[in-house]
Amino acid sequence: MAGRIAVVVFPGSNCEHDVVRAIDIVGPGDVDASLVWHSDRSLSGYDAVVLPGGFAHGDYLRPGAIARFSPVMDAVAKFAADGGPVVGICNGFQVLTEAGLLPGALQKNRGLRFLCTAVEVEVSSNRSALTGNLEAGARLRIPINHFEGNYTADRATLDRLRAEDRIVLRYVDNPNGSLDDIAGVCNEEGNVVGLMPHPERACDPMTGLVDGMGLIRSLVDAARRRAKLTA
Amino acid sequence: MKYEVLVEVRLRPGIADPQGATIERALPALGFDGVDAVRVGKAIRLSIEAPDESTARHRATEVADRLLANPVIEESGISVLGSASGALSGTGTTDHATGAR
Numbered sequence: 001m002a003g004r005i006a007v008v009v010f011p012g013s014n015c016e017h018d019v020v021r022a023i024d025i026v027g028p029g030d031v032d033a034s035l036v037w038h039s040d041r042s043l044s045g046y047d048a049v050v051l052p053g054g055f056a057h058g059d060y061l062r063p064g065a066i067a068r069f070s071p072v073m074d075a076v077a078k079f080a081a082d083g084g085p086v087v088g089i090c091n092g093f094q095v096l097t098e099a100g101l102l103p104g105a106l107q108k109n110r111g112l113r114f115l116c117t118a119v120e121v122e123v124s125s126n127r128s129a130l131t132g133n134l135e136a137g138a139r140l141r142i143p144i145n146h147f148e149g150n151y152t153a154d155r156a157t158l159d160r161l162r163a164e165d166r167i168v169l170r171y172v173d174n175p176n177g178s179l180d181d182i183a184g185v186c187n188e189e190g191n192v193v194g195l196m197p198h199p200e201r202a203c204d205p206m207t208g209l210v211d212g213m214g215l216i217r218s219l220v221d222a223a224r225r226r227a228k229l230t231a
Numbered sequence: 232m233k234y235e236v237l238v239e240v241r242l243r244p245g246i247a248d249p250q251g252a253t254i255e256r257a258l259p260a261l262g263f264d265g266v267d268a269v270r271v272g273k274a275i276r277l278s279i280e281a282p283d284e285s286t287a288r289h290r291a292t293e294v295a296d297r298l299l300a301n302p303v304i305e306e307s308g309i310s311v312l313g314s315a316s317g318a319l320s321g322t323g324t325t326d327h328a329t330g331a332r
Contacts, residue, residue, distance in 0.1 A: 062301055069298075098301065105303040108249050152246065152304060177249070 002030035003223035006046040008076070008092075010038040010056035010067045015089065015200060019052045022200035026213055027220035038070040047230070048085040048129070048223035049076055051092025053145070053198060063091055063106065063148050064098035073099055085129035085222040086192045090146055093184070093194030102185055102194045103161065104153035106146075110177025114147040118209060120172040121183045121197055125165045128186040129222040130193040130215050140211035142197035144175065149196040151178040151185075161185055169195055191222075233315040234279050234287035239308040240300045241272035275299055276312075284311050288325060 005023055007016045016035055023033040033050075036043065043049060056067035067073070073095075080086045080101055088096040096102045109115060123131050123138045153161070158180060161167050169184035176196075184195030199212030242248050250271040258266050277294065281287035288311055295307040309325045 061299065065298065065301070097303070103303075105301055107247070107304060110247075110249055112249050112253055150247075150249070154303075177247070 003027070003032070003047045003220065003227040004045060005031060005033040005048045005050060005219070005223050006036040006043055007033055007050045007052055008038060008072055009035050009052075010054070010070060010095075012056045012058055013052050013054035013091070015053035015091075015198065018198075018200045019050050019089070022203040022212065022216045023220060025203050026216045027223075031220045031223055036072065038067070038072045041071050041075055043072070043075040043079050043084075046079070046084075047226040048087070048219060049079055050219070051076070051086070051088040051095050052200075053090030053092060056091055056095060059091075059148075062094075062098065064094035064096075067091075067095045068099040077101060080187070080192045083189060083191050084226060085219060087130050087219055088192075088194040089198055089200065090144075090149075090196055093196055094148065096192065096194045101192050102187060103157045104151055104179075104182075104185065106148045106196070107150040107152050107177075108148050109146070109150050109175075115149070115175055116143075116145045117175070118143045118202075119175055119183075119197065121169045122172055124167045124170045125186070125190075127165055128168045128184075128190040128193045128218075130184070130186075130195065130199075130218050131168055133218040133221060134214050138214070139172065140169075140214070141202065141209055142199055142212055142215075143201045143209065144197050145201075146176070146196055149176045149178065151182040151196075153179060164188060166190075168193055169197070232281060232283070232287075234281055234284060235312040235314070236277045236279055236287060236291040237310040237312050238275045238277060238291055238295050238299055239272055239310070240275065240295070240305050241270060241308070242304055243306050246304045272305075273299075284314065287311060287314075292325070 199215040202209035202212030
């Protein structure tokens with residue numbers, strides 16, 4: 001295998017198999033995805049990590065509030081600090097913000113509606129592990145499926161995200177009230193990325209949407225590069 | 232000694248509160264005029280084993296900082312409601328802007 005991707009499963013995750021399947025479709029043969037239970041303490045041997053969507057620990061207290069204390073999260077933080085690609089999708093994004101690996105927080109949607117629909121997003125920056133293969137300005141049609149996707153951060157954080165080109169994806173038509181239309185952000189180095197839309201649900205022509213493939217392919221390539229680097 | 236503690240978690244001032252806004256908009260339709268500044272938070276009751284009230288309050292503050300509130304958008308207030316003995320020095324609520332975790 002030229003790359004191994006860990007898909008972390010918390011009690012209540014529900015998109016882990018979709019992520020594995022999307023990676024299988026996009027990176028067949030040389031990149032392998034496998035499930036890692038949240039109580040595992042090691043991510044050794046992996047070249048990328050995905051925190052998938054769902055309702056980790058029932059979203060009790062706040063989405064991600066309990067999951068951030070799962071044993072695996074220390075390993076995720078170490079892997080991230082070492083430059084490893086880490087992507088949090090939807091609930092996984094919420095976990096990353098709660099863990100302090102990404103700035104800001106996800107609040108209840110403006111209008112208090114659970115949103116389940118395909119939306120158009122624009123690639124704002126391609127200096128992240130999830131958008132490396134795409135052009136800034138590219139528009140993608142990707143499903144969203146969340147109640148708490150309304151990205152919020154203080155003014156200083158927003159200014160910093162803009163100045164450092166860390167806003168990865170923006171909604172074309174803001175569905176949830178997110179600050180500055182933000183659908184996804186990354187850390188300073190670009191290796192840790194969180195987004196509310198579900199690229200793994202847009203990787204199979206059978207589902208009618210395929211625009212997620214460029215995002216998943218960027219992640220798969222980031223895993224390949226990491227595998228070469230650490231070989 | 233067991234101390235009954237109430238932790239109130241609320242959104243920081245200036246953070247938009249879609250739930251509070253929705254409730255506020257619903258009130259005039261029910262005939263409640265002149266009600267505004269509706270903010271929705273969480274009330275969490277805990278029982279804390281501690282040698283004295285100040286220690287119980289301190290421990291509750293740590294619990295609020297570490298887990299109950301997200302400092303990016305929330306702050307917390309701690310009230311010690313009572314002890315197993317019923318005797319309290321009565322220092323009331325401590326408002327507390329949660330720090331970084």
